[in-house]
Amino acid sequence: MVNEAIQAIRKRLLDVMDPELPFLNVMEMGMVREIYTDGEGIVIQITPTYSGCPATDVIADDVLEAAQSIHEQSRIEIIRSPAWTTDWITEEAKKKMERNGIAPPSGQSADKAYLLGKERVIPCPRCKSAETLLVSAFGSTACKAHYQCKHCMEPFDHFKCI
Amino acid sequence: MTKDEHFEWLLWLADDALILAQRLSEWCGHAPVLEEDIALSNIALDLIGQSRAFYAHAGQLEGLGRDEDQLAFFRTDRDFRNLLLVEQPNGDFGDTIARQFFFDQFALLRFTHLAQQSFDTEVAAIATKALKEVRYHAAHSAEWMIRLGDGTEESHQRIQESVNRLWEYTGECFEPNSFQTAAEKANVLPHAESAHKEWLATITSILSQATLSVPNGTWMQKGGRQGGHSEHLSYILAEMQVLPRTYPDAQW
Known part of the structure; x- marks a missing residue:
């Protein structure tokens, strides 16, 4: 019974979107960690993306509302460790970002090239130019970081690797 | 170390971030170029997020039912434990960048260490997250130091003046005190002296790339960690706290 509710919540969360990336849901973003029962109810673990991301509170509220519509005794647990990383964003979600004009994070976490003072190649999501x-x-x-394409001149957002 | 000392130390972490965030927010809509307006606001937002996490943790440790809002909005200037550096006025863009540069390099060192300790695992988790953000802040302020220092004659002169003006506020980052000593023994914090040396080495290297000189003054301001602040903090708090103090039950 509870396991069925957890399955149903998992499915319902596919409709809870990130307010700042409204074409991506919280599952694809890798923000929902474990969903489990502790005897008192169902606990949904959420990991915030950035410390100060104003969307986190909205997302937690939306997730709670979705979960409670299935199982009244649900609550949210904020998990900070391990820290969220762009490596948790699904491949499908990265493709959706690109279709929506946002260059997705590429490679593995911490954007070392930038941090070491080297600029890494972020292809334009519109014309695919590497310039x-x-x-x-x-x-x-x-x-997000702000980029411009030197080929088609279009400005675009890049989802930073963290 | 005692629970009181532990609580105070969490306030250092939270207050440093909150007061600097409040200062940076003053640039919103006023920065020299749009990209900088967005950058400074983004950095402020990261810092507010970090302070919220530290306040929430401090409130839980204290166990008196004070939450993050209570700690941020209902304490007076004497209760704040932030560094004097972060409450210094924005001045011109160079002053803001020099202040940020000094603080970011300090924050990098501090969070790197805090991410590895196991005395307070919640602090380790917040520090691990914050470190990812602070790396971007530090790259940003260091790049500006180089651009301004190695820029025009005027930008070079003005950023050197900012560095000289703010220098006396940097010693406080590494000031010894009872918690620091206890924390060093417990290996929670790096040894103040060696951390100061490490910080100075990075600062020297970046300032030299920026063709700027490291001030040689050794007299340092202090008092922030004990609640002895410059007059600036009271004005910051007056602006920051006026709404929740006027309408303590306000919800939005």
């Missing part, structure tokens, strides 16, 4: 320019490491949201 792009980092305008600013800080973009429209905490998770």
Whole structure:
């Protein structure tokens, strides 16, 4: 019975979207960790993406509401360790980002090339040119950097590797 | 170390982040270029997030039912434990960048160490997360130091003045005190003296790339960790706290 509820919650969470990336759900983002029962109810573990991401509170509320619509005795547990990493974003979600004009994080976590002062190649999500320019490491949201394509001249967001 | 000392130390971490975030937020809508406006606001947002996590943890440890909002909005200037460095006025863009540069390099060292200790695992988790963010902040402020220092005659002169002006606030980052001593013994914090040396080596290397000189002053301001602040903090708090103090039950 509880296991069925957990399965149903898992399925329902596929409809809970990230408010800043409305074409991606919280499961694809890798924000939902374990879903388990502790006797008192169902616990959904959420890992925040950035410390100050204003979407985290909204996401936690949305996840709770979705879970409680299936199982009244549900609650959220915020898990900080291990820290969220862009490595947890699914491959399918990365493709969706690209289709929506956002260059997805590439390779494994910590954007070492940038941090070591080297600019890594982020292909333009629109024309696929590798001739792009980092305008600013800080973009429209905490998770994105601002780039411009030198080929098609289009500005675009890049989801930073963390 | 005692529970009181532990609580105070969590306030250092939280207050440093919150007060610097509040200062950086003042740039929102006023930065020299749009990209910088967004960058400084983003950095402020990361710092607010870090402070929230530290306050929530401090409140739980204290066990008196104070949550993150209570700790941020209902303490007076004497109760704040932040470094004097982070409450210094924004000044011109160079002053803001120099302040950030000094702090980011300190935060990098501090969080690297805190991510590895096991005295307080919640702090380790927050530090691990924060470290990923602070690396971006540190790259940003260091790049600006180099750009301004190795830029025009005017930018070079002005950023050197900012460095000289803020220098006396950097010693406090590594000031010894009873918790620091206890924490060193427990291997929770790096030895203040060696951390200061490490910090100085990085600062020297980046300033030299920026064609700037390291000030040779050794007299340092202190008092922030004991609640003895410059007049600036009271104004920051007045602005930051006015709404929740006027409407303590406000919800939004």
